[in-house]
Amino acid sequence: MSADPLLVCENLSFSYLDKFPALDDVSLEVRSGERLALLGANGCGKSTLLKVLDGLVFPGAGRYFAFGQEITEDALEDEQMNEAFRGRVGFVFQNSDAQVFSPNVAEEIAFGPLQLGLSREETAQRVTDVLAMLGISDLADRTPFQLSGGQKKKVAIASVLAMNPEVLLFDEPTAALDPRTQMWLIELMAQLAEAGKTIVHATHDLDALDRIADRCLVFGEDHRIAGVGTPSQILASRDLLLEVNLVHEHTPLPSF
Amino acid sequence: MTTPAWLLEREAGLCPCGCIGKRRKGSFVEKTLSGSAGLLRQVMFSDDLAHRPGLLQRIDPRAKVIGFLALLVAVSFVHSPWMLLACYLATLVLAGISGLPVVFFIKRVWLFIPIFTGIVVLPAALSLVTPGEVVLTLWHWNGHAQGFTAQGLRAAALLILRVAGSVSLVVLLTLTTPWSRLLAGLRGLGVPKMFILVIGMAYRYLFHLLTSVMDMYEARKARTIGKQAHDRTARRFVAATAGALIGKSHHLAEEVHQAMTARGFRGDSKVLNSFRFGAVEVAWFAGVAVAAALALGGDSLLVR
Numbered sequence: 220m221s222a223d224p225l226l227v228c229e230n231l232s233f234s235y236l237d238k239f240p241a242l243d244d245v246s247l248e249v250r251s252g253e254r255l256a257l258l259g260a261n262g263c264g265k266s267t268l269l270k271v272l273d274g275l276v277f278p279g280a281g282r283y284f285a286f287g288q289e290i291t292e293d294a295l296e297d298e299q300m301n302e303a304f305r306g307r308v309g310f311v312f313q314n315s316d317a318q319v320f321s322p323n324v325a326e327e328i329a330f331g332p333l334q335l336g337l338s339r340e341e342t343a344q345r346v347t348d349v350l351a352m353l354g355i356s357d358l359a360d361r362t363p364f365q366l367s368g369g370q371k372k373k374v375a376i377a378s379v380l381a382m383n384p385e386v387l388l389f390d391e392p393t394a395a396l397d398p399r400t401q402m403w404l405i406e407l408m409a410q411l412a413e414a415g416k417t418i419v420h421a422t423h424d425l426d427a428l429d430r431i432a433d434r435c436l437v438f439g440e441d442h443r444i445a446g447v448g449t450p451s452q453i454l455a456s457r458d459l460l461l462e463v464n465l466v467h468e469h470t471p472l473p474s475f
Numbered sequence: 476m477t478t479p480a481w482l483l484e485r486e487a488g489l490c491p492c493g494c495i496g497k498r499r500k501g502s503f504v505e506k507t508l509s510g511s512a513g514l515l516r517q518v519m520f521s522d523d524l525a526h527r528p529g530l531l532q533r534i535d536p537r538a539k540v541i542g543f544l545a546l547l548v549a550v551s552f553v554h555s556p557w558m559l560l561a562c563y564l565a566t567l568v569l570a571g572i573s574g575l576p577v578v579f580f581i582k583r584v585w586l587f588i589p590i591f592t593g594i595v596v597l598p599a600a601l602s603l604v605t606p607g608e609v610v611l612t613l614w615h616w617n618g619h620a621q622g623f624t625a626q627g628l629r630a631a632a633l634l635i636l637r638v639a640g641s642v643s644l645v646v647l648l649t650l651t652t653p654w655s656r657l658l659a660g661l662r663g664l665g666v667p668k669m670f671i672l673v674i675g676m677a678y679r680y681l682f683h684l685l686t687s688v689m690d691m692y693e694a695r696k697a698r699t700i701g702k703q704a705h706d707r708t709a710r711r712f713v714a715a716t717a718g719a720l721i722g723k724s725h726h727l728a729e730e731v732h733q734a735m736t737a738r739g740f741r742g743d744s745k746v747l748n749s750f751r752f753g754a755v756e757v758a759w760f761a762g763v764a765v766a767a768a769l770a771l772g773g774d775s776l777l778v779r
Contacts, residue, residue, distance in 0.1 A: 273737050275733045275736060275737060298741075301741065302739065305737065305739040306739070308737075309737070309738075310734075310737045312730065312733075312734055312737075314730060316683055316727070317727060317730035317731050317733075317734050318734040320676055320679060320680075320731050320734065320735065321655075321675070321679070322654055322655030322658060322678070322679060323653070323655040325747065326655060326746065326747055329747035330735075330738055330740075331738035331739060333745035333746065333747065334738055334739030334740055334741070334745060335739050339747060342747060346747070360526060360653065360655075362522060362653075362654065362655065362679070363679055363683075364679070364682040364683065364686075365522070378738070379738070
């Protein structure tokens with residue numbers, strides 16, 4: 220694994236409506252090819268951080284660099300910068316209904332590559348390939364309201380993978396999925412990491428942590444980073460997990 | 476955490492006498508929502524029909540939209556009720572060979588005609604509006620029979636058949652073309668991309684929000700015991716649901732915009748569909764031209 224930092228956040232702070240803090244003085248580095256898990260209780264700022272990393276919201280204080288360039292609202296107004304950044308960072312939202320907005324699955328998957336300027340032929344080929352890779356070729360002509368929750372999640376992932384991003388951001392990827400789809404997703408994330416993708420995901424799921432993360436960042440309920448470490452180090456810190464409200468005193472932790 | 480004592484008590488159970496035969500009809504809210512659920516099922520069924528292998532399903536949507544538009548124009552120029560009847564029967568044949576259940580197709584078309592056209596044409600068939608030979612006397616006025624006239628009924632039949640033919644053509648188009656391809660077809664005909672994008676998303680999220688409304692109603696129904704008020708309470712529920720829905724749709728709109736931005740959307744929508752014009756489309760246009768010529772030619776012979 221290379222040690223080049225792809226994404227760098229320096230003392231980020233963010234508040235909704237200038238009233239409700241979501242991030243407070245958060246600094247982190249995401250290195251090329253690593254799998255980083257953002258752990259924390261509900262409302263601690265994980266999703267907001269992912270949105271900052273994807274250039275969808277911008278911090279009130281602090282700086283964010285991606286691929287050596289500072290990402291600001293103004294910088295993303297630039298056509299070339301926008302195209303380069305959007306093509307290299309993909310975001311799988313927690314709410315698949317928000318992400319799957321096109322009239323049918325094939326058009327949904329084609330949306331990103333077409334926006335990035337790929338030809339129709341190349342886009343159509345990518346759509347076919349990614350549908351086959353995820354085993355959902357039979358869904359190509361379906362409308363979103365004909366899909367189950369798990370199928371929508373697969374389509375949302377396919378729509379991001381079709382853009383072939385270098386960094387993949389997942390917001391609570393396994394939430395509200397049945398156990399089989401959860402396992403499928405965990406295996407897919409492992410496969411993507413093996414293919415050299417950098418993965419940042421927000422999660423509560425401690426059971427599969429060792430399979431989906433090389434490093435963990437633990438958020439406290441005060442919206443600050445409370446701890447950093449490998450999955451085994453974090454899971455061994457029961458006091459830390461109790462303090463950030465990630466486990467209950469009666470919760471058994473997975474052992475390694 | 477302390478559990479309150481009442482939570483540990485069991486509530487009174489079901490009376491051993493069972494049903495007492497007292498029933499209440501559902502409120503207008505329930506009827507509206509069950510109607511909406513029916514609509515959702517119907518749309519899903521229609522989409523399934525559009526994917527069936529059939530004659531019309533094979534044609535490129537852009538060619539289909541142009542062809543049906545030409546047929547609609549031709550039908551609007553036909554003046555003979557017999558020719559209009561022939562046109563209507565031709566749409567039934569087309570529906571049959573496109574794999575559509577003909578009874579469903581007929582119901583779909585005739586459901587609206589009595590409501591929207593019947594009410595309009597009924598007075599026109601009376602001797603008060605269209606004078607002529609009275610064929611069905613309803614009352615007398617100064618010793619003259621008044622009622623439906625042959626001329627009035629002919630004019631009414633002409634209008635109803637023309638509407639039936641036109642509606643059948645539109646229903647044929649919509650039932651044999653998946654919604655997404657229909658939009659793509661319109662886009663191919665020069666309808667602005669942004670307009671199509673907005674319509675497509677409105678259609679997609681209409682069902683999503685409809686599901687939310689049904690969830691809210693069912694959550695309320697699951698906690699409603701005994702007599703349900705059908706007036707003020709129901710109206711208050713509708714108002715509260717509408718308010719909650721506006722909040723939800725606002726939040727959803729923001730998330731959808733972020734999801735689009737995340738994938739490179741900068742205000743210009745690009746689409747995948749490319750259009751084909753092969754032998755099937757050439758044959759379709761030839762068929763449309765022949766059908767339009769037959770309808771207009773036959774009409775001029777019959778009207779002469």
